[in-house]
Amino acid sequence: MxxxxxxxxxxxxxxxxxxxxxxxxxxxxxxxxxxxxxxxxxxxxxxxxxxxxxxxxxxxxxxxxxxxxxxxxxxxxxxxxxxxxxxxxxxxxxxxxxxxxxxxxxxxxxxxxxxxxxxxxxxxRTLRAGVPRQFSEQRLRTMTVGSRAPLGWIAGSLLILLMISLLLGQSGSGWNLAIGTDAQSLLEWRFPRIASAFAAGAMLAVAGVLMQRLTGNVMASPEVLGISSGASLGVIVALFLFDANEGILWRFGPAMAGATLVLTILLSLGRRTEYTPQRMILTGIALGTLLGAASSLAIASGDPRTQTLLGWMAGSTYYVTMEEAKAALLIAGLLIPTTLFLERWLTIAPLGDVVARELGVSLQRSRLIIILLAASLTSASTLLVGPLSFVGLMAPHISRLMGLRKPAQQILGAAVVGAAIFTLADFVGRNVLFPYQVPAGMLATFIGGPYLMWLMSK
Structure with a gap:
């Protein structure tokens, strides 16, 4: 003093x-x-x-x-x-x-x-450092690297990564490549983790694209704005109210309700300020902190029901079963293609309310559908890898930097990039400290945190 x-x-x-x-x-x-x-x-x-x-x-x-x-x-x-x-x-x-x-x-x-x-x-308060949304788009154009990357090349790289993650790993005798009967015996152990990481990464990435297009704010993502924390709190509230703790499907509804509520609050607060990056990030930090504190309070209560969620909140895919992995792939297979039909809305949404009305787009209906899709994708992925990863922020940017700027191209590119990031994170988490496990969501956060700070510095 x-x-x-x-x-x-x-x-x-x-x-x-x-x-x-x-x-x-x-x-x-x-x-x-x-x-x-x-x-x-x-x-x-x-x-x-x-x-x-x-x-x-x-x-x-x-x-x-x-x-x-x-x-x-x-x-x-x-x-x-x-x-x-x-x-x-x-x-x-x-x-x-x-x-x-x-x-x-x-x-x-x-x-x-x-x-x-x-x-x-x-x-x-009025933030003095307000940045118009056009600035971010122009800045990203100057940061584009190389020519447009074909989706086939990216998908091929992901396929190779999936094969490596499935067949290569550590055991008590060191690194080994599983082939033949060894591969079949390891399939039931490795496939659920790889499939859940693949699906979660793809869904988070597509949710990030939807949010950035909806708000016209390239800093928007489920993790930064607290939407993942809302899904997490929805699961915890349902755990206390209904005393259920088995499977991914029973948790999907409460998670979606929490994510939808937070996203609706964010959009209602940000609409008056045209979704400026500073306000959106500060609002997301406040909501994420509040919801995270509520989740921490529930865990600190000592209730034994919450102890089973600790590994999930850290982003571990260790406890995902074969049935849950198949359900995650099914949800991703249904929701991600659905977003491709919204290309016209996603093209017009960043242009603002006035332009959208002049082009005959029903703002209320389009926003509601995009919100529900983003909340569903966020909820399903959060149930698999926890509330934090920053993949929803990184993958849309990486897709744009590769030249995929149209909504459908960016969605597909971001889905592949997000799936690759989480598949790689799960593979490293399984092997870097073998026989101990490092949660894939935690590893992705270690990458995403510095990436967020770098983006904010730009």
Whole structure:
């Protein structure tokens, strides 16, 4: 706190802008380095002591501003007092609630209380860094690599990958290639995992294409916008209400309901701001955090029914049965071709409401059908590989970078790319730490997280 007060002048001057700060003799680079270092040190001290406490750093300064504290030094003190008071009240609340229910982690409670605040701030404030949707499309055109890649070549590469994943693997004696009777005996073990990874990757990728086309926002995807978290929470709620825990089909309905609800909220909030990337991402983060906290709260309750979902939430295909794998392939085989019939709607949707009405497209009906298809694809894939993977963000971009820009081409290309990413992730997860298993969804997230940051930097 003492160091923060010492640097209060630099903080206030930096708020005026770089040119004004330099004219007043402040080295912006050095000042930012010291202030960021101080913030990192304070955050590390808190996390190492009591764990992750979400949104306190967002809520306390907002409370200080709302009560009229404008100057930096008073705001630092007021924010510290507000943060202490908010966290104290939250901790008292969870202790009282813990007397009647299982103990609620304070970090989860702060996320539940802070997410609505972030949603309110996003809706209330005008983001200065709004980027028109045309910018993203133009930027992607400049990033196109090479000529248009034929779908046949991509599909052939996927077929080779599927054969390698099915026949090659590790055993107690090291790497081996299964042929003949060995291949037949391993088929019942490897096929469900490969088939579920293939189907989940393809469905997530196509859902990402639908969302990007629907909103005209190339940063939209089921994982970034919290739709996968909505599907996950729907499954957990159904688990508590109906006490059912067998098979993928019984979970599909609740997952679809949760995904549809979140997608509808996102579109209703984003429509007023033309689905600008910053607002959509912040809204998705808030919703994803809120729903993720609710899921964490259910798991932290200690109910034995939730323990069976831990591996699924990490994105593991280890527990997928042969029947579930066949059901996943059937769902993907029905839903993905259906999206190809929406090519005209998907071509017109990014152009905006006015153009769509002039071309005679029923916006209400087309949006509803696209929403339901995207929610169905997201739900089915989330049931297989968990709520996080970023394949729904990566695959549409990769497909576009390969020159597949028309809706039908992009859908097919993204489906193949998404299936390849998840098939490769499952193969690596089975073998990289053999005999231990690394969930395919977790591996895909390790790739997708840096990819998302790279896209945001562009």
């Amino acid at each position: 003492i160091l923060a007060l010492v640097f209060a002048r630099q903080l206030e001057i930096l708020g005026m802008g770089d040119e004004q700060a330099r004219s007043l003799g402040v080295s912006t680079g050095t000042a930012r380095l010291m202030l960021v270092g101080l913030a990192i040190f304070v955050s590390a001290a808190v996390v190492s002591s009591v764990g992750v406490l979400g949104f306190v750093g967002l809520a306390a300064p907002s409370v200080a501003r709302m009560v009229g504290v404008r100057r930096i030094r008073p705001r630092l003190l007021a924010s510290a007092l507000a943060g202490a008071f908010l966290l104290f009240l939250t901790d008292q609340f969870v202790q009282i609630a813990g007397a009647s229910f299982h103990e609620i982690p304070t970090g989860v409670a702060t996320a539940v209380l802070g997410s609505p605040l972030l949603l309110w701030l996003v809706a209330r």
